[in-house]
Amino acid sequence: MKFSKKSEYGLRALLELCETYGGRVLQRHEIAERQNIPVEFLEQILLALKRAGLLASRRGIRGGYSLIKSPEEITLGQVIRILDGPLAPISCVSKTAYQKCSDCPYAAKPSCPLQQAMGEVRDAIANILDHYTLSRFAHNNLVEGS
Amino acid sequence: MKFSKKSEYGLRALLELCETYGGRVLQRHEIAERQNIPVEFLEQILLALKRAGLLASRRGIRGGYSLIKSPEEITLGQVIRILDGPLAPISCVSKTAYQKCSDCPYAAKPSCPLQQAMGEVRDAIANILDHYTLSRFAHNNLVEGS
DNA sequence: AAAATCTTGAGCAACTCACTAGACATCTAG
DNA sequence: CTAGATGTCTAGTGAGTTGCTCAAGATTTT
Numbered sequence: 001m002k003f004s005k006k007s008e009y010g011l012r013a014l015l016e017l018c019e020t021y022g023g024r025v026l027q028r029h030e031i032a033e034r035q036n037i038p039v040e041f042l043e044q045i046l047l048a049l050k051r052a053g054l055l056a057s058r059r060g061i062r063g064g065y066s067l068i069k070s071p072e073e074i075t076l077g078q079v080i081r082i083l084d085g086p087l088a089p090i091s092c093v094s095k096t097a098y099q100k101c102s103d104c105p106y107a108a109k110p111s112c113p114l115q116q117a118m119g120e121v122r123d124a125i126a127n128i129l130d131h132y133t134l135s136r137f138a139h140n141n142l143v144e145g146s
Numbered sequence: 147m148k149f150s151k152k153s154e155y156g157l158r159a160l161l162e163l164c165e166t167y168g169g170r171v172l173q174r175h176e177i178a179e180r181q182n183i184p185v186e187f188l189e190q191i192l193l194a195l196k197r198a199g200l201l202a203s204r205r206g207i208r209g210g211y212s213l214i215k216s217p218e219e220i221t222l223g224q225v226i227r228i229l230d231g232p233l234a235p236i237s238c239v240s241k242t243a244y245q246k247c248s249d250c251p252y253a254a255k256p257s258c259p260l261q262q263a264m265g266e267v268r269d270a271i272a273n274i275l276d277h278y279t280l281s282r283f284a285h286n287n288l289v290e291g292s
Numbered sequence: 293a294a295a296a297t298c299t300t301g302a303g304c305a306a307c308t309c310a311c312t313a314g315a316c317a318t319c320t321a322g
Numbered sequence: 323c324t325a326g327a328t329g330t331c332t333a334g335t336g337a338g339t340t341g342c343t344c345a346a347g348a349t350t351t352t
């Protein structure tokens with residue numbers, strides 16, 4: 001029950017990109033150095049976020065990455081789902097990627113004890129992460145700097 | 147962000163063991179068949195639960211496993227922590243297995259934006275799972291049968 | 293002693309994490 | 323307007339973990 005490094009790195013990278021939102025682009029090695037992330041692994045993460053429509057990139061000598069959506073529009077839940085897949089602790093309670101569990105004997109019956117408990121967990125997690133925007137996330141960061 | 151199969155199987159096995167609590171023992175193959183779990187994998191899980199003090203086992207021709215604690219005393223949180231490790235989504239917010247994140251640039255500073263969000267998630271998950279007892283869990287099961 | 297069961301350990305395939313090497317695109321210098 | 327420096331992008335590799343299997347050993351009852 002952990003988030004992957006991918007999500008953690010991805011969020012920390014976005015934190016960095018928030019600070020230059022609207023301004024200049026950031027290069028992968030800048031982000032990597034400041035956040036202590038392996039550059040090549042970070043690359044994969046940034047590309048995934050780009051394919052998902054959160055980032056834009058430019059190649060060449062003055063290339064780099066920049067946020068394409070405003071920090072208010074991006075939630076932690078979105079980011080984690082892009083990098084880590086659905087939030088649901090087991091797939092039979094996922095709202096974004098539901099999948100009937102094939103092996104469970106309760107699958108056929110109207111309700112499953114696991115589903116009820118895990119459904120509550122899912123909702124609790126989603127409630128927090130889908131209302132936590134990047135701007136609020138990054139803002140905490142700035143405040144503590146003062 | 148998923149629970150492992152280990153936890154899922156473990157909980158479903160305990161569900162089965164709740165029903166015979168105080169009565170006869172259950173053999174691994176009985177549990178495995180009813181819950182559609184690979185027998186040999188289930189074995190490892192049952193042994194882990196035994197080592198943790200939840201189950202007792204007897205070898206030999208009338209052997210099997212039985213619950214050693216009452217279903218009211220066992221919470222889903224306990225079980226998952228035994229089989230899956232700490233509940234915290236990242237280790238720097240774990241209460242049962244705290245670990246200072248070595249690579250994070252905020253580790254030194256008084257607060258980290260990730261920590262705040264993840265701490266809320268941790269609390270939400272723990273709040274649900276540490277108050278959900280096996281008896282309540284199993285009870286839902288019986289009710290839906292009627 | 294024999295049969296049924298738990299117990300232990302090693303071993304395998306698939307996935308995640310971290311990293312490497314090289315292809316491809318873009319800008320600047322000459 | 324071409325050469326090379328500086329980027330992004332793609333594919334592949336190896337360590338470590340997870341989900342699962344197999345085989346041999348230990349213990350209890352008949």
